[in-house]
Amino acid sequence: EVQLKESGPGLVQPSQTLSLTCTVSGFSLTDYSVHWVRQPPGKGLEWMGVMWSGGSTAYNSALKSRLSISRDTSKSQVFLKMNSLQTEDTAIYYCTRDTFDYWGQGVMVTVSS
Amino acid sequence: DIVLTQAPLSVSVTPGESASISCRSSKSLLSSKGITSLYWYLQRPGKSPQLLIYQMSNLASGVPDRFSSSGSETDFTLKISKVETEDVGVYYCGHRLEYPYTFGAGTKLELK
Numbered sequence: 482e483v484q485l486k487e488s489g490p491g492l493v494q495p496s497q498t499l500s501l502t503c504t505v506s507g508f509s510l511t512d513y514s515v516h517w518v519r520q521p522p523g524k525g526l527e528w529m530g531v532m533w534s535g536g537s538t539a540y541n542s543a544l545k546s547r548l549s550i551s552r553d554t555s556k557s558q559v560f561l562k563m564n565s566l567q568t569e570d571t572a573i574y575y576c577t578r579d580t581f582d583y584w585g586q587g588v589m590v591t592v593s594s
Numbered sequence: 595d596i597v598l599t600q601a602p603l604s605v606s607v608t609p610g611e612s613a614s615i616s617c618r619s620s621k622s623l624l625s626s627k628g629i630t631s632l633y634w635y636l637q638r639p640g641k642s643p644q645l646l647i648y649q650m651s652n653l654a655s656g657v658p659d660r661f662s663s664s665g666s667e668t669d670f671t672l673k674i675s676k677v678e679t680e681d682v683g684v685y686y687c688g689h690r691l692e693y694p695y696t697f698g699a700g701t702k703l704e705l706k
């Protein structure tokens with residue numbers, strides 16, 4: 482069964498760095514890409530970036546200077562790191578597979594002091 | 595960035611009736627490989643988004659055939675026939691033609 486699960490801190494202070502983990506099962510990271518998508522409360526979806534199956538990455542240009550995506554294939558994990566967080570980064574952060582056919586449950590991240 | 599404009603912002607439908615949602619792209623979504631890179635998603639209240647349609651007109655696995663999609667290179671329509679209670683939520687169109695992938699603002703479907 483294909484599953485994705487996000488984990489990370491629920492609260493981050495302004496100007497600090499956010500670190501999230503997406504742990505997948507039921508498929509290999511070397512066969513499928515994993516994307517990060519976020520959703521501010523009550524708002525729409527924003528694509529953040531992708532870890533392709535071959536190991537390359539691509540980022541939304543609006544976030545590129547602050548965002549980094551990496552992976553550990555042996556642990557079936559994809560990592561998101563974003564620095565210089567501001568209140569507008571408060572959102573539910575999702576990881577999703579390939580054609581967005583499977584999604585994690587999402588993790589709510591609040592940026593507040 | 596490609597802008598996707600959805601209409602209407604919300605729609606109220608009587609169960610058993612049909613509903614249509616429009617998505618207009620600021621750029622052709624026809625790729626050089628002849629694939630139209632337009633996708634539809636449903637986000638039920640409190641849930642993660644769910645893929646409904648891929649490459650403009652292909653039904654995702656497990657999605658009932660009450661859902662259908664069609665369009666041109668820039669104008670697309672999602673049709674839901676015989677709306678059911680489980681269809682309530684926000685519908686998003688999205689593209690994967692180029693970076694950044696973007697989504698429409700969403701259309702909220704509710705029942706009368």
